[in-house]
Amino acid sequence: MMKRLVFAGALALAAGCQTVQTTKPGAVGVEREQSMLVSSKDMNAGAAKAYGQVLEAATKKGQLNRDPALLERVRGVSRRLIPHTAAFREDAPGWAWEVNVISSKELNAWCMPGGKIAFYTGLIETLKMTDDEIAAVMGHEIAHALREHGRERASQAMAQGIALSILGAVAGVSRGGMDLTQLALNVTLNLPNSRAHETEADRIGVELAARAGYEPLAAVRVWEKMSKRADGAPPEILSTHPAPATRIADLKVYAARVQPLYEEARHRR
Numbered sequence: 001m002m003k004r005l006v007f008a009g010a011l012a013l014a015a016g017c018q019t020v021q022t023t024k025p026g027a028v029g030v031e032r033e034q035s036m037l038v039s040s041k042d043m044n045a046g047a048a049k050a051y052g053q054v055l056e057a058a059t060k061k062g063q064l065n066r067d068p069a070l071l072e073r074v075r076g077v078s079r080r081l082i083p084h085t086a087a088f089r090e091d092a093p094g095w096a097w098e099v100n101v102i103s104s105k106e107l108n109a110w111c112m113p114g115g116k117i118a119f120y121t122g123l124i125e126t127l128k129m130t131d132d133e134i135a136a137v138m139g140h141e142i143a144h145a146l147r148e149h150g151r152e153r154a155s156q157a158m159a160q161g162i163a164l165s166i167l168g169a170v171a172g173v174s175r176g177g178m179d180l181t182q183l184a185l186n187v188t189l190n191l192p193n194s195r196a197h198e199t200e201a202d203r204i205g206v207e208l209a210a211r212a213g214y215e216p217l218a219a220v221r222v223w224e225k226m227s228k229r230a231d232g233a234p235p236e237i238l239s240t241h242p243a244p245a246t247r248i249a250d251l252k253v254y255a256a257r258v259q260p261l262y263e264e265a266r267h268r269r
Contacts, residue, residue: 022148023088027261028203028254030147032196037155038180040148044114046180047150048096051116053181055100063103067121074119075099077134077214081142082115084211088146088204107229111141113150127225132209132218139205139212140219146204149197154180195242202251207258213265216255223248 018036025031058064065071078099085092097115105122117138124134144150206216227244242250 023146023204026088026204026207027258028207030200030203032200034148034152035155036148036151037158038151040113040151042180043148043151043154047113047116049181051098051112051118054102054118058100058102065101066103067101070121070124071101073131074101074124074134074138077131077138078117080212080214081135081139081208084208085142085146087207087211088143092146107226109137109141111138111145113145113148115142115145117141126229127222129222130218132215133222135209135212135214136205136216136219136222139208139214140201141205142208143201143204144197147197147200149201152197198242198247199250202247203254206251206255207261210255210258210262211265213262213269216258216262217252219251220248220255223251 019033020036021031021033023030055064078097082097083093092115095115097117099117099119101119101121104120105126106120107123107126108120109118109123111117119134119138123129123137127133129137202219206219209218210216223244227248
């Protein structure tokens with residue numbers, strides 16, 4: 001019986017799983033195929049609800065968009081970056097993008113599936129970020145959404161959930177369905193991205209910045225600043241993120257690759 005259930009579960013996973021290429025490779029050449037069990041529509045709907053919850057909580061604490069000048073500065077960067085998402089996905093410029101700033105000491109920024117962006121004041125103020133550096137971080141976070149890393153991780157969680165459900169059925173244990181709103185919160189705010197996801201976002205991010213006329217090497221400066229604040233961080237082998245030195249070296253290579261795009265964009269401006 002257990003073998004039959006496991007086999008049936010494997011068939012269900014295979015039937016529901018799609019192998020997709022979420023983005024065009026761009027100048028940086030990101031071409032990894034991804035396996036998806038969750039639809040973009042469902043993931044984006046869950047993310048929109050999750051984003052609303054975050055904004056509601058920030059509003060109640062008096063933390064949402066307290067500095068109009070800083071908000072306009074961050075949104076101004078987004079207005080330059082978003083049109084260039086078309087280099088990777090033709091549909092992306094038409095997403096329901098939202099950009100907000102949360103007053104918090106956290107050194108954080110993120111972009112949920114479907115283009116829901118938040119920047120924390122602590123990141124900008126503590127690192128004394130220039131607009132080029134804000135663009136570097138925002139481009140990185142937008143890249144996670146373009147590549148649908150949240151959807152990919154949700155699909156992995158769903159696959160694990162199906163496997164557990166099969167085992168639970170064998171053991172006579174029932175399990176509830178998946179809450180994509182909570183999952184969107186978890187994959188965005190709580191769970192670290194994989195090294196592959198971070199590297200892809202770094203490379204796509206520098207290209208987005210370059211296409212929008214922001215200096216691609218600003219990404220290197222951001223991580224140099226971050227690495228100075230990361231004393232005592234675990235070695236790379238123990239971390240899901242690339243070590244700062246590895247990350248900086250890779251960013252230098254890809255910043256150089258997209259430098260002509262930056263120079264072209266600066267000439268147009």
